[in-house]
Amino acid sequence: MANKQKETTVIIGGGHAAGALLTTLQQKNYQHEVILVGEEPHPPYQRPPLSKNYLAGEADQESLYLKPRSVYENAGHHLRLGVRAEQIDRDNKTIRLSDQSTLKYDRLVLATGSHVRRLTAPGADLKGIHYLHDIADSDSLREQLVPGKRLVIVGGGYIGLEVAASAIKKGVHVTVxxxxxxxxxxxxxxxxSAFFYAKHSGAGVDVRLNTAVTGFEAGGQGYVSGVTLASGGTVPADIVLVSVGVVPETALAEAAGLPCDDGIIVDEFTRTEDPAILAIGDCTRHRNLFFEKTQRLESVANAVDQARTAAATLMGEKKPYDSPPWFWSNQYDVRLQMVGLSQNHDQRVLRGSPEDKWFAVFYLRESHLIAVDAVNLPVAFMVGKTLVQQRRKVHSEILSDPDIELKSLVSAPQTSS
Ligand SMILES: Cc1cc2nc3c(=O)[nH]c(=O)nc-3n(C[C@H](O)[C@H](O)[C@H](O)COP(=O)(O)OP(=O)(O)OC[C@H]3O[C@@H](n4cnc5c(N)ncnc54)[C@H](O)[C@@H]3O)c2cc1C
Known part of the structure; x- marks a missing residue:
């Protein structure tokens, strides 16, 4: 490496995947120049607290940053923050930036993440309708969460439910x-799902299932005053949070002619079709040897794992992405931890009881453990992670028997039938 000419690696995007890539390159003593271009004014930060303790006012902004900016700069990496990459010219290996400058690259990593899916229903642009994706979104939502206000959350996914839990604790009236x-x-x-329905209902959240939204009613001065339902009727609202998923940020890649299909297509080494360009994180539809099909995932674990894979690829190592995805959500005093993907299971096994406030659901396909969802039961998550990674066959009676220690399964021989 010492005798080789220095190249320039540019990372577009300043989120979790980009931050993890910078750190891994530093750990691996990557010898080339690295420039990160991030549209947001902040150094790479974690988004999970934006709907959890940061929204609740229990964490400050600096605590969100993966590393202080100076750590990257002291390692010799350049951060160009508050600047958007506008266009990639693959023939000349250049990138045009929003400040009208041009960057030259030898290797390029796209880490552009995702953006929230916006509703286009009538009234969707009224004031008081929030989305939650970045620090500014969380700040402006937190300001509105004052006792007595009526918050309507459109979407009962994990982000909407985490906000519901924070808001109800603050004395806000919450409808999901x-x-x-x-x-x-x-x-x-x-x-x-049933456990969290009971948890939220018990805390006073008005949870309405099978309830489609058709639009928003206007009150005074252009502010939202209610959410209209397909079934007829209106739910009164002072504040609305729309939380109906995200869309991968692929526009830059598409315009550059890179193959995309609900995500930038990358292989198990995070390589796009262009040998000079990698892509990582929420913006990708990727190959993970762990799965038969390509996946698009929105999780910190995926962002970090793909960043590590990309760092290895940049270093010339051949280390494919081959690990099960995992995820967590905090709502009230409940920690939900999930590993694997439970779609396509043919059997579910319960360990513990939802009434006891700790339990786990094991998902099996043809007797192989493919996923685990653990509620306040970290041992089930930890053991599940190992067994899912090993694609282990496990007897359902063993998983459900509280007298058999889960940890003993890790060292136990494979079930043969
Ligand atoms: C409120 C919230 C709660 C979450 N909670 C959890 C959780 O509990 N557990 C979990 O695993 N995951 C959670 N996630 C998801 C997780 O945060 C994401 O999967 C992760 O941030 C993905 O990292 P990324 O780097 O791929 O994308 P992002 O973090 O979205 O970063 C992409 C960055 O690229 C920038 N960018 C895009 N285009 C350009 C461009 N052209 N030029 C310059 N910059 C650009 C964007 O501005 C953004 O800063 C949560 C997400 C949110 C929003």
């Missing part, structure tokens, strides 16, 4: 409108 028949339907099974 979910179009599906159960909460967090996209990511979890019915037992977990």
């Amino acid at each position: 409108l979910e179009a599906a028949e159960r909460l967090m339907q996209r990511v979890t099974g019915p037992e977990i």
Whole structure:
């Protein structure tokens, strides 16, 4: 490396994946120049607290940063923050930036993340309708969460529900409108959905399932005053949070002619079709050897794992992405931890009881453990992570028997039938 000419690696995007990549490159003593271009004014930060303790006012802004800006700069990395990459010229290996400057690259990593899915229903641009994706969004929502106000949350996914838990604790009246028949339907099974329905209802949140929204009513001065329902009627609101998912940020890649399909297409080494360009994090539809099909995932674990894979690829190592995804959510005093993907399971096994406030659901396909959702039961998550990673066959009676220690399964031989 010492005799080789220095190249320039540019990272577009300043989120979790970009931050993890900078750190890993530093740990690996990457010898090339690295420039990060991030549209937001902040150094790479964690978004999970934006709907959890940061929204609740229990964490300050600096605590969100993955590292202080100076740590990256002291390592010799350049951060160009508050600047957007506007266009990639793949023939000349240049990037045009929003400040009208041009950057030259030898290697490029796209870490552009995702943006919130916006509603286009009538009244969707009224004041008082919030979305939650960045620090400024969380700040402006927190200001509105004062006792006695009526907050209507459109979408019963994990972000909407985390906000509901924070808001009700502050004395806000909270209604959650979910179009599906159960909460967090996209990511979890019915037992977990039912548990969180009971938890939120018990805390005083008005949770309405099978409830589709058609638009928003205007009150005075252009502010929202209610949310209209497909079933007829209106739910009065002082504040609305729309939390109906995210869309991968692929516009830059698409305009540059890189193949995209609900995410920038990358292989298990995070490589796009262009040998000079990698892509990582929420913006990708990626190959993970762990799955048969390509995936698009929105999680910190995926952002970090792909960043590590990209760092290895940049260093010339061949280390494919091959690990199960994992995720967590905090609501009230409950910590939900999930590993694997539970879609396509053919059996669910319960350990513990929702009434005891700790339990786990194990998802099996053809007797192989493919996913675990654990509620206040970290051991089930930790053991599950190992067993899912090993694609282990496990007897359902063992998983459900509280007298058999879960930890003993890790060292136990594979079930043969
Ligand atoms: C409120 C909230 C709560 C969450 N909670 C959890 C949780 O509990 N657990 C979990 O695992 N995950 C959670 N997530 C998801 C997790 O934060 C994301 O999966 C993760 O941040 C993805 O990292 P990323 O770097 O791919 O994208 P992002 O973090 O979205 O970063 C992308 C960055 O790129 C910038 N960018 C985009 N285009 C350009 C451009 N052209 N030029 C310059 N910059 C650009 C964007 O401004 C952004 O800063 C949560 C997300 C949110 C919003």
